[in-house]
Amino acid sequence: MNALILFAHGSRDPEWAAPFRAIQRDVAQKNPGVAVELAFLETMEPSLPAAAERLIAEGATRLTVAPLFMAQGAHLKKDLAGMLSTLKERNPRIEVAVLPALGEAGPVLQAIGEWLAGHD
Amino acid sequence: MNALILFAHGSRDPEWAAPFRAIQRDVAQKNPGVAVELAFLETMEPSLPAAAERLIAEGATRLTVAPLFMAQGAHLKKDLAGMLSTLKERNPRIEVAVLPALGEAGPVLQAIGEWLAGHD
Numbered sequence: 001m002n003a004l005i006l007f008a009h010g011s012r013d014p015e016w017a018a019p020f021r022a023i024q025r026d027v028a029q030k031n032p033g034v035a036v037e038l039a040f041l042e043t044m045e046p047s048l049p050a051a052a053e054r055l056i057a058e059g060a061t062r063l064t065v066a067p068l069f070m071a072q073g074a075h076l077k078k079d080l081a082g083m084l085s086t087l088k089e090r091n092p093r094i095e096v097a098v099l100p101a102l103g104e105a106g107p108v109l110q111a112i113g114e115w116l117a118g119h120d
Numbered sequence: 121m122n123a124l125i126l127f128a129h130g131s132r133d134p135e136w137a138a139p140f141r142a143i144q145r146d147v148a149q150k151n152p153g154v155a156v157e158l159a160f161l162e163t164m165e166p167s168l169p170a171a172a173e174r175l176i177a178e179g180a181t182r183l184t185v186a187p188l189f190m191a192q193g194a195h196l197k198k199d200l201a202g203m204l205s206t207l208k209e210r211n212p213r214i215e216v217a218v219l220p221a222l223g224e225a226g227p228v229l230q231a232i233g234e235w236l237a238g239h240d
Contacts, residue, residue, distance in 0.1 A: 004239070008190070008191075013197070016192060018223075019223025022223070023229060023236065026229070027236045030234075066239065068232075069190075070139055070140070070190065071131070071137070073133045074131070099239055102190070103140065105235050107234065108228070108231050110146075111227050112188075113143055115227050116186050117151050119184060
């Protein structure tokens with residue numbers, strides 16, 4: 001089973017998560033064969049390791065982590081990289097892939113540029 | 121003159137700003153009559169108040185602030201709101217508008233969903 005973990009920062013404000021939950025619903029609907037979960041770096045639950053271990057316990061053999069961050073800073077280069085390294089050590093048979101940040105995805109950048117260009 | 125300030129979080133990692141600079145270039149190219157500036161909440165320069173005051177000194181009469189954040193948390197609801205409130209008090213003749221977060225923009229959400237759906 002393939003699983004896609006959408007990894008977001010987290011916030012004390014519950015409303016903050018709404019756009020990420022909307023993305024989760026949208027991607028789950030588009031990829032019905034894939035388990036699409038949302039996980040957070042801090043403040044919100046589940047954490048990325050907790051979400052990953054649960055998916056693996058449920059039979060996931062391939063995990064793709066999609067950081068819902070605009071850019072790669074310490075949260076992705078250090079925090080996420082460290083969590084994934086531990087995850088791989090504990091689950092050597094699981095294939096783990098990481099997508100680029102949203103601001104490194106051409107079609108996403110293009111959509112942002114077009115949307116902003118309509119609002120001067 | 122209309123000005124568009126792209127407002128991002130900032131990071132100690134200089135590479136972090138690359139996607140935001142790409143968005144700035146793209147939007148500036150699409151809207152040649154608008155001054156498009158990038159400003160940061162922390163760590164990177166210029167700050168939003170500094171960028172805004174400079175644009176006003178250069179003749180901007182209408183400022184639109186576009187938060188390059190995925191969602192509205194304390195950084196937008198408190199930090200940005202406070203900065204804009206001070207800016208308006210100091211510059212009562214300047215029109216100031218704020219766009220929603222990127223994750224509240226339908227076309228952006230749609231592009232993210234489509235991009236992620238292609239990567240399970």
